[in-house]
Amino acid sequence: MADEKKKTINRLKSMYPLRAKVNETYLKSVEAIQAGKPAVWAMLNFYYGDPVLKAMDVEVVYPENYGAIAAAMGVAREYLDRADAEGFPTHLCGYSLTTLGYASRMMKELKGQIPPEAPLGGMPKPLFLMSSAAICDARYKWFQALGRYMDAPVWPLEAPIPGIKEFFIEGYYGRMVKLGVKHLRDFVAFVEKMVGKKMDWDKLDKTANLMIEVNRVWHEINELRKVNPCPMHSRDFWSAMPAALFLAGDLEDSLRLYQDMYKEVKDRVNSHIGAVPNEKYRLVFAELPPWHSLSFFDKLAERGWNFVIESFGYHPPIPLDLSKVSDPLERITKFSLQFLVGYYEDARKQNVLGGTSAYPYLKYAKEWKCDGAILHPLISCRSASTHLPYVSDMLMEKLKVPSLSIEGDIVDLRLFNPEDALAKAEPFEESMEHYRKVRKQEGLDW
Amino acid sequence: MSDKSKGLNKAREIYSNNSQRARELKAAGKKIIGYPCVYVPLELLTALDLVPYRTCGDIKEPVTEADRALPHSFCPIMRNCLDCALKGKNDFLDGMVTIHSCDPQEKTARIWESYTNYPYFHFIDMPVTVRPEALEYFKSQLNDFRKTLEAFTGKKLPKDKLEAAIKSYNQQRTLVRELYELTKPSPPRISGTEIVQVVKALTSLPVSEGNDLLTEVIGEVKSRTDVPEKKLTRLLIWSSTLDDADIMQVFEDKANVVMNESCGGIRAYRAAVKSTYDPLEGLASYYLNEITCARTFRQATPGETGKDYARDLQSRFGYLKGIIRDWKISGAVMLLVRYCDPFAFEMPSLKDYFDSIGVPSTYIEYDYTTGALAPLRTRAEAFLETISQ
Numbered sequence: 121m122a123d124e125k126k127k128t129i130n131r132l133k134s135m136y137p138l139r140a141k142v143n144e145t146y147l148k149s150v151e152a153i154q155a156g157k158p159a160v161w162a163m164l165n166f167y168y169g170d171p172v173l174k175a176m177d178v179e180v181v182y183p184e185n186y187g188a189i190a191a192a193m194g195v196a197r198e199y200l201d202r203a204d205a206e207g208f209p210t211h212l213c214g215y216s217l218t219t220l221g222y223a224s225r226m227m228k229e230l231k232g233q234i235p236p237e238a239p240l241g242g243m244p245k246p247l248f249l250m251s252s253a254a255i256c257d258a259r260y261k262w263f264q265a266l267g268r269y270m271d272a273p274v275w276p277l278e279a280p281i282p283g284i285k286e287f288f289i290e291g292y293y294g295r296m297v298k299l300g301v302k303h304l305r306d307f308v309a310f311v312e313k314m315v316g317k318k319m320d321w322d323k324l325d326k327t328a329n330l331m332i333e334v335n336r337v338w339h340e341i342n343e344l345r346k347v348n349p350c351p352m353h354s355r356d357f358w359s360a361m362p363a364a365l366f367l368a369g370d371l372e373d374s375l376r377l378y379q380d381m382y383k384e385v386k387d388r389v390n391s392h393i394g395a396v397p398n399e400k401y402r403l404v405f406a407e408l409p410p411w412h413s414l415s416f417f418d419k420l421a422e423r424g425w426n427f428v429i430e431s432f433g434y435h436p437p438i439p440l441d442l443s444k445v446s447d448p449l450e451r452i453t454k455f456s457l458q459f460l461v462g463y464y465e466d467a468r469k470q471n472v473l474g475g476t477s478a479y480p481y482l483k484y485a486k487e488w489k490c491d492g493a494i495l496h497p498l499i500s501c502r503s504a505s506t507h508l509p510y511v512s513d514m515l516m517e518k519l520k521v522p523s524l525s526i527e528g529d530i531v532d533l534r535l536f537n538p539e540d541a542l543a544k545a546e547p548f549e550e551s552m553e554h555y556r557k558v559r560k561q562e563g564l565d566w
Numbered sequence: 567m568s569d570k571s572k573g574l575n576k577a578r579e580i581y582s583n584n585s586q587r588a589r590e591l592k593a594a595g596k597k598i599i600g601y602p603c604v605y606v607p608l609e610l611l612t613a614l615d616l617v618p619y620r621t622c623g624d625i626k627e628p629v630t631e632a633d634r635a636l637p638h639s640f641c642p643i644m645r646n647c648l649d650c651a652l653k654g655k656n657d658f659l660d661g662m663v664t665i666h667s668c669d670p671q672e673k674t675a676r677i678w679e680s681y682t683n684y685p686y687f688h689f690i691d692m693p694v695t696v697r698p699e700a701l702e703y704f705k706s707q708l709n710d711f712r713k714t715l716e717a718f719t720g721k722k723l724p725k726d727k728l729e730a731a732i733k734s735y736n737q738q739r740t741l742v743r744e745l746y747e748l749t750k751p752s753p754p755r756i757s758g759t760e761i762v763q764v765v766k767a768l769t770s771l772p773v774s775e776g777n778d779l780l781t782e783v784i785g786e787v788k789s790r791t792d793v794p795e796k797k798l799t800r801l802l803i804w805s806s807t808l809d810d811a812d813i814m815q816v817f818e819d820k821a822n823v824v825m826n827e828s829c830g831g832i833r834a835y836r837a838a839v840k841s842t843y844d845p846l847e848g849l850a851s852y853y854l855n856e857i858t859c860a861r862t863f864r865q866a867t868p869g870e871t872g873k874d875y876a877r878d879l880q881s882r883f884g885y886l887k888g889i890i891r892d893w894k895i896s897g898a899v900m901l902l903v904r905y906c907d908p909f910a911f912e913m914p915s916l917k918d919y920f921d922s923i924g925v926p927s928t929y930i931e932y933d934y935t936t937g938a939l940a941p942l943r944t945r946a947e948a949f950l951e952t953i954s955q
Contacts, residue, residue: 207913207914260863261863267915271875272873273872274873276695278700280691283689289714295703299700309869310869474676477673499639505639509635510676510677
């Protein structure tokens with residue numbers, strides 16, 4: 121029994137209060153609506169619109185995140201079936217179908233009341249919707265499609281996505297910033313109208329700074345994971361990320377909690393304590409995890425597999441000194457752009473032109489010294505899957521790091537087969553062992 | 567015996583072998599630039615004496631090479647286009663211009679650039695809204711595009727040449743609209759299948775040659791006696807891309823498709839580039855505002871703080887009302903290419919819109935392969951039977 125315990129993932133104690141932020145957010149939004157306060161539905165927007173909403177005391181829920189929760193708690197099926205019956209093609213993003221089915225049930229059947237079966241208190245009817253053009257088309261088209269069910273206006277946040285080469289054309293970055301600042305200024309005016317109060321610019325300034333600091337500390341925590349043995353497993357990353365990524369909960373509290381986490385991870389580094397006892401293999405995971413089957417990672421941990429880095433889209437931007445930028449909207453814009461373009465200079469040097477989503481994995485595998493990559497293509501999330509074959513090619517070609525592809529989905533639990541995946545573990549270990557030798561022969565240092 | 571070098575026959579020939587002219591021009595010393603989407607402003611290429619060539623897919627070509635670069639559950643058109651490129655079918659290209667018109671285009675652009683080695687490759691970013699700041703950003707994107715083309719060709723782009731190119735493309739847009747006027751009579755004077763062939767031919771030719779072809783086709787169609795057979799239903803097909811004659815023929819076996827509202831039909835030709843002091847301004851406005859692809863986020867009033875579903879539908883689909891009236895449409899097919907998210911999200915709302923104006927409609931999905939033809943036929947026939955009763 122004691123042996124068995126040793127083999128499981130050694131979770132960070134400091135992770136638990138950060139994970140609790142998600143539940144808090146949903147409950148707060150329901151309470152807010154009951155108290156007559158505004159709540160909105162938002163897409164993950166990479167630090168762009170969130171600080172504005174935060175500074176305006178608007179409670180925010182994220183249907184993407186809620187889709188994952190609904191799937192994990194087994195209620196998504198009903199919403200998926202309802203969206204299907206409403207005429208939405210079944211191959212659309214599973215999160216979007218869950219939300220559309222949920223909205224249909226709430227608005228058409230329950231006249232605006234939260235469905236009783238909805239987990240975590242449900243998502244209340246929003247004052248407005250904040251969508252985002254970042255990452256994929258679904259993330260703005262889906263909120264537009266919600267117009268069938270609710271009269272909430274939509275603000276689609278622009279999100280420029282430059283090519284690697286193109287980004288280095290003279291003046292390009294400045295033009296992205298100009299677009300971002302003007303767009304955000306108009307968004308502030310929109311929120312002011314919707315909420316019926318003026319922006320407190322000092323509060324926005326403070327919120328922006330806290331957001332940047334929270335994410336800097338979060339970045340530093342992940343830098344500590346480069347050591348061997350890695351002190352923090354991907355499961356802790358995914359559990360702790362919402363406070364930094366979605367700005368879930370109070371930011372000052374979040375900053376304190378991430379600082380606590382930094383200390384705990386640093387202590388583990390100093391004491392050579394790994395997240396997995398007897399770390400044999402260091403792995404990178406791309407992209408979205410199988411939320412509904414996370415215990416799969418415990419089984420792999422028993423084999424000495426430590427997931428040391430993961431999910432580029434969930435990672436904080438590479439820190440950038442923005443202390444001299446006086447306009448909070450410009451600071452927010454630059455911080456948000458950094459999420460993507462922070463990798464571009466390196467990607468260009470490496471001539472990785474598919475760099476927007478693919479290059480970070482090259483950096484991860486090299487700097488976190490990974491033996492292998494687990495790729496998780498998702499049937500209904502094409503944006504998180506399209507670059508994976510290229511990632512696999514690139515890791516092998518440039519670093520001699522092998523990949524294992526395990527198909528799944530974000531909400532359709534039937535598409536991920538943990539037993540089948542586990543059966544591939546042993547042959548993949550042989551592959552990782554082989555390429556360790558190849559890397560050594562080629563002068564790579566791990 | 568008909569003259570194969572003219573009019574509809576010529577369009578059919580070019581459609582069947584659409585890279586032939588580009589290859590000839592390449593052999594004569596011209597530089598050929600590929601593009602996968604109608605959002606790429608071809609005027610800039612033409613003004614610099616480059617020949618644009620649309621890199622289409624081919625439903626008869628099984629995707630094999632693209633399997634190593636793109637997942638299966640991904641836009642089948644982009645997979646097919648990339649597959650053709652990886653098989654060397656576009657080996658005459660000197661470059662590619664890609665654009666962020668949708669997520670699959672953006673994602674494929676990265677892969678395409680990584681797996682090929684053209685002397686020139688450029689990606690144009692494109693906003694999703696039509697807000698003023700988005701337009702300004704898009705104009706700056708076109709200016710960057712101009713700079714990279716100037717660097718590639720070693721030539722400066724004079725304003726008068728760009729204006730002349732805009733004029734030529736506007737003429738092409740006018741001629742295509744004129745061609746579509748010929749589908750208004752009953753029976754139409756030209757079939758939907760023939761128009762697919764003509765439009766695909768246009769995207770394979772320099773603009774001046776395309777305009778000459780259109781002039782010939784229009785003259786021939788106006789005077790022809792062998793017009794298409796009159797069918798019970800006059801169909802509108804709304805799709806992202808319908809650029810294959812075999813697919814169109816599935817519908818035309820039982821109906822007259824008098825309007826193809828896709829980028830293989832009228833979509834890129836319904837409006838014109840306005841004359842502006844800075845030609846890039848007119849181009850940016852046209853390409854961002856006027857092309858009615860589902861990829862653009864439209865709303866009744868930009869930044870609106872209230873929402874009214876009927877007004878919302880009008881802002882997104884209202885342009886179809888005039889088409890339905892003027893072309894006497896009796897049924898509409900919402901033809902979805904599988905995994906096309908921007909169009910897929912529109913389906914229930916567009917159905918609501920068609921219902922609101924009393925047009926029977928159906929949603930049919932296919933995967934851009936010949937294997938899709940039989941099920942497509944079954945669905946099309948079932949719909950046509952239903953609405954003819």
